[in-house]
Amino acid sequence: MTEPRSTLERARIEVGLSHSELWFRYFELGGMSTALEVEAYLYDALTPTDHDRDMVATALNERFAELGGDHPIAYTDDGDLDSIAR
Amino acid sequence: MAEYRAVDESLGVSDIAFGLTTLYSGSQVVVELRGEVDVLTAATFSCVLDALFEAGGRDIVVDAAELEFIDASGLGVIGPMSSRLRDSGGVLTIRSPSPMVRKVLNVTEMGDLIEHRTTDPTSAVLGPEQRSGDASALVTDAIPETDASDAVPLPAFPAGNDVIDAALRLVTSLARATIGGADGVSVSLTRHGQLTTVAASDETIAQMDRDQYATGEGPCLSAAAEGHWFHVESLADESRWPQFVPRAIKDGIASILSTPLIVSSRPVGALNIYSNTDHAFGPLDQELAALFASEASSILAEARTDMTTDEVAQRLREALTTRKVIANAQGVIMGQQGISADAAYANLRQTAKRTGVNVSEAAAAVLGSVLRSDLIGQVRR
Numbered sequence: 456m457t458e459p460r461s462t463l464e465r466a467r468i469e470v471g472l473s474h475s476e477l478w479f480r481y482f483e484l485g486g487m488s489t490a491l492e493v494e495a496y497l498y499d500a501l502t503p504t505d506h507d508r509d510m511v512a513t514a515l516n517e518r519f520a521e522l523g524g525d526h527p528i529a530y531t532d533d534g535d536l537d538s539i540a541r
Numbered sequence: 542m543a544e545y546r547a548v549d550e551s552l553g554v555s556d557i558a559f560g561l562t563t564l565y566s567g568s569q570v571v572v573e574l575r576g577e578v579d580v581l582t583a584a585t586f587s588c589v590l591d592a593l594f595e596a597g598g599r600d601i602v603v604d605a606a607e608l609e610f611i612d613a614s615g616l617g618v619i620g621p622m623s624s625r626l627r628d629s630g631g632v633l634t635i636r637s638p639s640p641m642v643r644k645v646l647n648v649t650e651m652g653d654l655i656e657h658r659t660t661d662p663t664s665a666v667l668g669p670e671q672r673s674g675d676a677s678a679l680v681t682d683a684i685p686e687t688d689a690s691d692a693v694p695l696p697a698f699p700a701g702n703d704v705i706d707a708a709l710r711l712v713t714s715l716a717r718a719t720i721g722g723a724d725g726v727s728v729s730l731t732r733h734g735q736l737t738t739v740a741a742s743d744e745t746i747a748q749m750d751r752d753q754y755a756t757g758e759g760p761c762l763s764a765a766a767e768g769h770w771f772h773v774e775s776l777a778d779e780s781r782w783p784q785f786v787p788r789a790i791k792d793g794i795a796s797i798l799s800t801p802l803i804v805s806s807r808p809v810g811a812l813n814i815y816s817n818t819d820h821a822f823g824p825l826d827q828e829l830a831a832l833f834a835s836e837a838s839s840i841l842a843e844a845r846t847d848m849t850t851d852e853v854a855q856r857l858r859e860a861l862t863t864r865k866v867i868a869n870a871q872g873v874i875m876g877q878q879g880i881s882a883d884a885a886y887a888n889l890r891q892t893a894k895r896t897g898v899n900v901s902e903a904a905a906a907v908l909g910s911v912l913r914s915d916l917i918g919q920v921r922r
Contacts, residue, residue: 478839483860484900485867485886489835490842506883513890517899526894532887 463511464497466528470518480514505531559908560607561589561862570598571636575607578615581873581908585865587618588718592858594622595714595740599631602656606637611645623654708840708857710740715861716814716833717742722796722821723814725749728837729761730802730810736765739810745792746815756784761813764799768808772827773797775819795819798827800834804842812837863901870904873911 478490495501516526559582560575623633717726725746741747753759760771812834874885893903
């Protein structure tokens with residue numbers, strides 16, 4: 456991926472989700488990592504699999520959409536570079 | 542491929558064929574069903590009813606006013622749950638079924654579950670086809686909203702530790718239902734320096750835990766003390782815990798898998814899975830046990846932080862329902878396209894992004910279109 460992992464943490468702060476709410480959303484999407492592991496992904500302390508990372512990104516993107524925005528965080532399997540966060 | 546395109550095109554908002562909302566009113570729990578309950582969606586329905594039962598719900602009303610279709614798998618959920626409730630002094634009532642659903646219930650001798658009160662006259666006049674016009678309302682309802690502002694208070698669940706226990710009972714019942722070979726599941730926690738069983742699937746299992754506390758040994762105690770899992774593949778060949786093992790064998794238990802619950806890097810209890818068969822648990826079961834143990838740990842950890850315990854219980858119930866919908870849709874796509882689980886997930890996510898809906902809504906639409914084409918197939922046959 457071209458973006459640093461901390462993009463996820465910056466996005467989390469931007470959309471105003473607590474770590475636990477983000478974990479619930481990630482879990483709801485089918486995520487298998489614990490809350491602590493997800494927090495570690497955001498702080499770059501652990502490297503998630505692409506699938507896990509995309510699931511966290513999905514949870515954040517859906518929150519952006521709720522707030523009336525686009526899906527600014529790109530997925531690892533995205534062909535379309537336009538959508539990568541600036 | 543053509544078949545998938547049909548699914549893709551049908552991602553319109555009016556195509557979600559199943560919705561479920563749980564409302565609490567005093568000690569009564571109302572489960573509103575919308576759309577169609579069949580082999581795909583019955584699992585979700587069953588999961589929710591089980592969870593409500595395990596959490597202590599004894600007066601359960603299934604509101605069928607907007608239920609358009611129910612097949613044998615849906616009836617197979619209602620029948621056993623009704624008996625289970627009756628056996629424990631509770632009751633399951635079906636409210637406002639459409640004439641068609643009423644007929645199905647009568648034919649299957651479940652007509653006496655229908656609530657005795659004047660039904661809404663419109664439900665007698667409007668057939669399911671007419672009512673499907675307002676199906677757009679299902680989009681937001683199909684998946685419980687994550688917004689806490691519409692969270693219904695949970696008077697059915699007492700406050701404080703009891704709410705955590707209710708959430709743990711939910712995990713217990715889901716683990717019991719999900720893990721192949723599990724004949725019973727319990728969660729033990731250290732409270733006031735002592736291990737206590739806070740959730741057990743039945744009395745034999747609760748007794749298994751008590752036997753371990755009484756003898757001061759056993760896989761549950763070891764897992765809770767040492768913080769790693771203990772797997773007893775066959776109690777008959779087990780030499781550890783010489784006092785506990787004979788008691789377990791006497792009660793018909795043959796294998797045990799105990800996984801620790803960890804909060805802030807410290808073991809605080811264990812999730813225990815018991816089977817009447819030896820060598821009942823394989824690697825996948827161990828993985829699932831670890832997942833459920835981590836859910837239980839999260840409940841305990843979250844309980845100390847920024848969410849109240851009943852918010853945690855509510856969110857967990859919602860999240861588990863949604864997970865099921867997504868997993869089912871993933872399965873459908875894998876089957877249709879012959880691709881891996883991850884690829885099916887990516888597919889769902891890309892569709893969601895392209896059509897401006899959530900992954901869970903896209904998943905519900907996939908399931909909806911499958912149900913619909915099945916139904917059309919049945920009519921044409």
